[in-house]
Amino acid sequence: MTQRVYVLAVTEEFSPKRWLIGEPLESGRLDEQLLPKRIALPVFASDALSSVAYGPQEMFLVLTIGGLAVLAHAPWVALGVICLIAIVVAGSFQLVRAYPSGGGDYEVAHRNLGPRAGLVVGAALLIDYVLTVAVSVAAGVDNVISALPALAPWRVELAVALIALLAIANLRGVRESGAAFALPTYVFIASVVLLVGTGLVRTALGDPPVAASSAYAVEADPITQAGLALLLLRAFASGCSALTGIEAISNGVPAFRRPKVRNARITLLLLGGVSISLFAGITALGVISRLHYAQDPCDLIGYADCATRPQPSVIAQLATAVFGEGAPLVYLVTASTALVLLLAANTAFNGFPLLGSVLAANGFAPRSLANRGDRLVHSNGVILLALAAALLVLVLRADVNALIQLYVIGVFVSFSFGQIGMTVHWLRLRRTRRREFRMLPLAISVTSALCTGAVLLIVTVTKFTHGAWAVFVLGPILWWLMLGIHRYYARVRAEIAADRTTVFGAKGDHAIVLVEELTKPTLKALDYAIAARHATLEGVHADVDPEATMRLERQWKAEGVRVPLRIVPSPYRDVAEPVVEHIRRHRAEHGPEVVTVYTPKLVGLRWWEHLLHNRRSTRIRQRLTLEHGVTLALVPWRLHPDLPVGPDPRPLPGDARRGQPARPVVRQQHRPARERR
Amino acid sequence: MTQRVYVLAVTEEFSPKRWLIGEPLESGRLDEQLLPKRIALPVFASDALSSVAYGPQEMFLVLTIGGLAVLAHAPWVALGVICLIAIVVAGSFQLVRAYPSGGGDYEVAHRNLGPRAGLVVGAALLIDYVLTVAVSVAAGVDNVISALPALAPWRVELAVALIALLAIANLRGVRESGAAFALPTYVFIASVVLLVGTGLVRTALGDPPVAASSAYAVEADPITQAGLALLLLRAFASGCSALTGIEAISNGVPAFRRPKVRNARITLLLLGGVSISLFAGITALGVISRLHYAQDPCDLIGYADCATRPQPSVIAQLATAVFGEGAPLVYLVTASTALVLLLAANTAFNGFPLLGSVLAANGFAPRSLANRGDRLVHSNGVILLALAAALLVLVLRADVNALIQLYVIGVFVSFSFGQIGMTVHWLRLRRTRRREFRMLPLAISVTSALCTGAVLLIVTVTKFTHGAWAVFVLGPILWWLMLGIHRYYARVRAEIAADRTTVFGAKGDHAIVLVEELTKPTLKALDYAIAARHATLEGVHADVDPEATMRLERQWKAEGVRVPLRIVPSPYRDVAEPVVEHIRRHRAEHGPEVVTVYTPKLVGLRWWEHLLHNRRSTRIRQRLTLEHGVTLALVPWRLHPDLPVGPDPRPLPGDARRGQPARPVVRQQHRPARERR
Numbered sequence A, B: 001m002t003q004r005v006y007v008l009a010v011t012e013e014f015s016p017k018r019w020l021i022g023e024p025l026e027s028g029r030l031d032e033q034l035l036p037k038r039i040a041l042p043v044f045a046s047d048a049l050s051s052v053a054y055g056p057q058e059m060f061l062v063l064t065i066g067g068l069a070v071l072a073h074a075p076w077v078a079l080g081v082i083c084l085i086a087i088v089v090a091g092s093f094q095l096v097r098a099y100p101s102g103g104g105d106y107e108v109a110h111r112n113l114g115p116r117a118g119l120v121v122g123a124a125l126l127i128d129y130v131l132t133v134a135v136s137v138a139a140g141v142d143n144v145i146s147a148l149p150a151l152a153p154w155r156v157e158l159a160v161a162l163i164a165l166l167a168i169a170n171l172r173g174v175r176e177s178g179a180a181f182a183l184p185t186y187v188f189i190a191s192v193v194l195l196v197g198t199g200l201v202r203t204a205l206g207d208p209p210v211a212a213s214s215a216y217a218v219e220a221d222p223i224t225q226a227g228l229a230l231l232l233l234r235a236f237a238s239g240c241s242a243l244t245g246i247e248a249i250s251n252g253v254p255a256f257r258r259p260k261v262r263n264a265r266i267t268l269l270l271l272g273g274v275s276i277s278l279f280a281g282i283t284a285l286g287v288i289s290r291l292h293y294a295q296d297p298c299d300l301i302g303y304a305d306c307a308t309r310p311q312p313s314v315i316a317q318l319a320t321a322v323f324g325e326g327a328p329l330v331y332l333v334t335a336s337t338a339l340v341l342l343l344a345a346n347t348a349f350n351g352f353p354l355l356g357s358v359l360a361a362n363g364f365a366p367r368s369l370a371n372r373g374d375r376l377v378h379s380n381g382v383i384l385l386a387l388a389a390a391l392l393v394l395v396l397r398a399d400v401n402a403l404i405q406l407y408v409i410g411v412f413v414s415f416s417f418g419q420i421g422m423t424v425h426w427l428r429l430r431r432t433r434r435r436e437f438r439m440l441p442l443a444i445s446v447t448s449a450l451c452t453g454a455v456l457l458i459v460t461v462t463k464f465t466h467g468a469w470a471v472f473v474l475g476p477i478l479w480w481l482m483l484g485i486h487r488y489y490a491r492v493r494a495e496i497a498a499d500r501t502t503v504f505g506a507k508g509d510h511a512i513v514l515v516e517e518l519t520k521p522t523l524k525a526l527d528y529a530i531a532a533r534h535a536t537l538e539g540v541h542a543d544v545d546p547e548a549t550m551r552l553e554r555q556w557k558a559e560g561v562r563v564p565l566r567i568v569p570s571p572y573r574d575v576a577e578p579v580v581e582h583i584r585r586h587r588a589e590h591g592p593e594v595v596t597v598y599t600p601k602l603v604g605l606r607w608w609e610h611l612l613h614n615r616r617s618t619r620i621r622q623r624l625t626l627e628h629g630v631t632l633a634l635v636p637w638r639l640h641p642d643l644p645v646g647p648d649p650r651p652l653p654g655d656a657r658r659g660q661p662a663r664p665v666v667r668q669q670h671r672p673a674r675e676r677r
Helices: A005-012 A017-021 A037-065 A074-098 A104-113 A115-148 A149-172 A180-205 A225-243 A247-251 A260-287 A314-323 A330-359 A375-393 A402-434 A438-468 A469-497 A518-529 A548-559 A576-591 A615-624 B005-012 B017-021 B038-052 B055-065 B075-097 B104-114 B115-147 B151-172 B178-204 B226-244 B245-251 B260-288 B314-323 B328-361 B375-395 B400-432 B438-466 B469-496 B520-531 B547-557 B576-590 B615-624
Strands: A509-512 A536-543 A567-571 A594-605 A630-638 A672-676 B507-515 B535-541 B563-571 B594-604 B631-637 B672-677
Touching: A017 A225, A017 B375, A017 B469, A037 A074, A037 A115, A037 A180, A037 A225, A037 A247, A037 A260, A037 A314, A037 A330, A037 A402, A037 A536, A074 A104, A074 A225, A074 A247, A074 A260, A074 A402, A104 A115, A104 A247, A104 A330, A104 A402, A104 B672, A115 A149, A115 A225, A115 A247, A115 A330, A115 A402, A115 A469, A149 A330, A180 A260, A180 A314, A180 A330, A180 B375, A225 A402, A225 A438, A247 A260, A247 A330, A247 A402, A260 A314, A314 A330, A330 A375, A375 A402, A402 A438, A402 A469, A438 A469, A438 A509, A469 B520, A509 A518, A509 A576, A509 B520, A518 A536, A518 A594, A518 A630, A518 B469, A518 B507, A536 A548, A536 A576, A548 A567, A567 A576, A567 B469, A576 A615, A594 A615, A615 A630, B005 B328, B038 B055, B038 B178, B038 B226, B038 B245, B055 B075, B055 B260, B055 B314, B055 B400, B075 B104, B075 B226, B075 B245, B075 B260, B075 B400, B075 B438, B104 B115, B104 B260, B104 B328, B104 B400, B115 B151, B115 B314, B115 B328, B115 B375, B115 B400, B115 B469, B151 B328, B178 B260, B178 B314, B178 B328, B226 B400, B226 B438, B245 B260, B245 B328, B245 B400, B260 B314, B314 B328, B314 B594, B328 B375, B375 B400, B375 B576, B400 B438, B400 B469, B438 B469, B507 B576, B520 B535, B520 B594, B535 B547, B535 B576, B547 B563, B563 B576, B576 B594, B576 B615, B594 B615
Parallel strands: A509 A536, A509 A594, A536 A567, A594 A630, B507 B535, B507 B594, B535 B563, B594 B631
Antiparallel strands: A630 B631
């Protein structure tokens, strides 16, 4: 088993995850060209399309509350959702050209409405990535259970297990390979089209499909006009969950084949078209087959042992109604649905680090998130995402309906901020470059800003009491946190900025070699210290254990080291403090010389080795870094030099969407350097 | 809020615990003299005495299974346990003198039966510390619930919360202050004595107390002779849980006041006497009051709503029987019992790191565990212990009876190995120093070795199927792990041992300053590099971002840095690899010179700062440590120099039992150093 340099990255900071992960997957060696449309569509659309699996379901669920009378309004509500999709697509369509760098709504808001507005979008999106994972996985489990009701008792465990699976896969570094995405997505589209098609044809032939749930009556309390309006709004708000994921493309432009913008836009149109038709089709079938879907199956009069028996998902019900109980096609539909939902969840694992790096580049997230090629960082992102999603799933018992309540808000925050930003963008264009300005784009942006804004309002109002409040608590906290980080960086930058006032001019050059035992690493450190020809040089040993000290002194003589050995007392079995005292004393006597402290450092390659090494010397160094005029010289001694070392060949989550060139698997070649003065 | 150097220890490796912990407690400044007997007794005895709280209970529980006929045998079983206590005390009594260093059974086995045997004891004890926490906390919760039945539904949560509480307390650094221990322990002893006394007096006066549970019949299947024998053995085995904790004293000799051994032995005798009398008294009362205690209250015929209503602990039942329902004394007894059980759990938090450091000193545990004054290490031990115990409590639903099944084994493994070791010790003495050899000690050791061995066998046989098997799985794994660590250290020691063959003699001296931006820290690094007067010196910048490079070059000229700046290309936005390439190239051209790489290092004092810094440069350093002939020179730049720095004043878990001198709260004073050649 060859261990590469990324193992080192871990030895710096232990993470049990390394356990789970081990060797890079072969998939890490997949070809890494930019994505052609036919591949980009599935990669970016799985999120948006999969939401068609729960969008209509949530809509029906809310309508069913009002009883059959209200259910009749389904088509109109659906129409509203469809128009909204069209509008949002149109909005992103322009956004993609105006800001092709992949910053998406965040960038637009940031550039046009100021960093704080951008940050709102950033926070909203971060939260939404978490929810994408939670909702998609929960919905996926729903469909699995619809096919295999036996699994019902393990709903939550199943969901958590799937999240863990996705996390591990991404930690190991699965490139979002087109192939892996294309097949399931296209199968999903095809099977749903087939489903809808067959259903409509049967209806045309006068044999409309009938959902099993149509047999169950729903008792509903008489409802006022106002109540009806509110209910329809809620249904609409829930249906809007079908819009989640459309933003993915505007965040992934860099990953497209040239001409990037053009391809991205075409893909966007395709995506819009497909999701509209799927949404319309499923709703139509639902209405035709008189499907009833209740939040709690026990509200369905006549539904046997509702307490234990789970309610099949809408897709599953329709498939059964159209193809007949237990037909293989039913399993195809549910399986492909579940699979696409998983892929959708996976996209979040790729989007999260990507957004993170954009935020970091603007100084709103730990700068390390911006480091390309830093696996550990991305891994932490993946783990963070997984934990948050798992927590959500646990708390809300993997209940899609409960999760959806939190979901849509984030998306529409980013949509509306993005479109408001676009509006500002056009207006500025109008002022600055009159020639390029056109009226239509502005109009589109304004409308879609208004619509998305209105929907955001509706969603908030109708869902706030159903759990959406949580988002309005977490969002601001996140926002505030990111601002704080930004402030911190600003302060540090100011602190370390080069200025004329601070004068450097260290003089004198004393060197100390910290000696614990006289081992090879220590001898090497001594040797290097000598080679560096410092003005003065001494070995220093803290007298923690008199016996050990004696032994050392004897050895020191025996080896004939040409450097004086100084023993400093350590009454408290502590090394750092006595050495610090010694250094201070030296600087007190010899004036403020630069003191270079040499310490040997054992370097192991295996992730667990650091658990057995260097704790102490690291602490000592930590302490020494606080002394004035001290430089720490680490002389590495590499253990088991047989293990190979090289750059980490594994792809990073989000690389594909970022359109990153792949790091080479083999070592880099010698490249000439140019010198400047 | 002043942050001291220990915060740094944390910035090295982030641990969320720091969050929970914050500032050291005032208790950290308690006086730190060695312990006089009257204080040592409670400190070391709480574990042993508290086990009297569940020992008899477990015995009664098992006997009750056999029905009233079998219950009659209680006195004889108790007698067996009492004799065993006496024997074990006698055994430890000699052990304390023979091995006063505090290694206890582990040391005896290690020295006399070889490291592997010692390791068995070590593993057994480690597991037992975990069980001490789990059992004591669970039993404590039992007594709390007996007093306040309303808390019954939260049994598990309560237990976990208590464990967390103990962990946090120990992380913050509570010294095992005599005072804190003395009061509850003595109150416990007093209250139980009062309980027993009153009970016996009332019996003498012809008004014996009657336990409420005596009213409930127990149905028991007719039982064979063999069955009876086995049942009695099981009862005995369960009763033996009263012996846990006696080993504490032999592990804590160094903490006693001089004459250490004598005081330790006297304390040991006191301890033995007290626990025997308490055990005897409680059993007697149990028999007199015809107490019935079933594993599942529903086995008690006539026990109303047994499903929901918890069964009061034996102590609680006796207290009620003696003092009457709801008498204040009842609450005193149960409260002091609960408190002592908590203290017992706390002792494990002190013993665990102590044993860890002994194991580490022998190279069987990560060496860092041996570092005195290394808070982080101890903290990790505490957290590990807490997590393990919490897991156990969760899995076994804080069910004392279930936990007890795992418990006794470890104790008796260490007892028997310890006593076998002692036997060997005496026999060797007989061979080597005939004059000092006496027959009696040998006899004692042999008997107690045989008895404890026999009990170990009984315990294993009677409990294996009841869950004890888990111990026989975990133990060996732990054992094997520790052996592996030992082997690893041995290999490394061999690898780095100084020998005549390896020749050092590095020559040449080239220095590189890694430059990212031209900030104060970088300028300081340049300045130090210049001060060190290396043979050759250059600044190196990896061209990750052309713009930034341009800017740097302009600034470089502007600042008029007297060092050539070399730009190395970085096609993969990576810094480490290009620099490595550059160094190799240099060494290829100029021969194998020592290359010193200067990097500025930002040093923050707050635990969260490292999250925002240095990730990348740390990675780069990590990579550079793998290159031949490279020395890393860190030039620290301290942020916000206003925060104070000093040694960590807080006491470490286990210090009290280790008899450690306290680290000073104020800075150490200047101490003269002696020079040697």
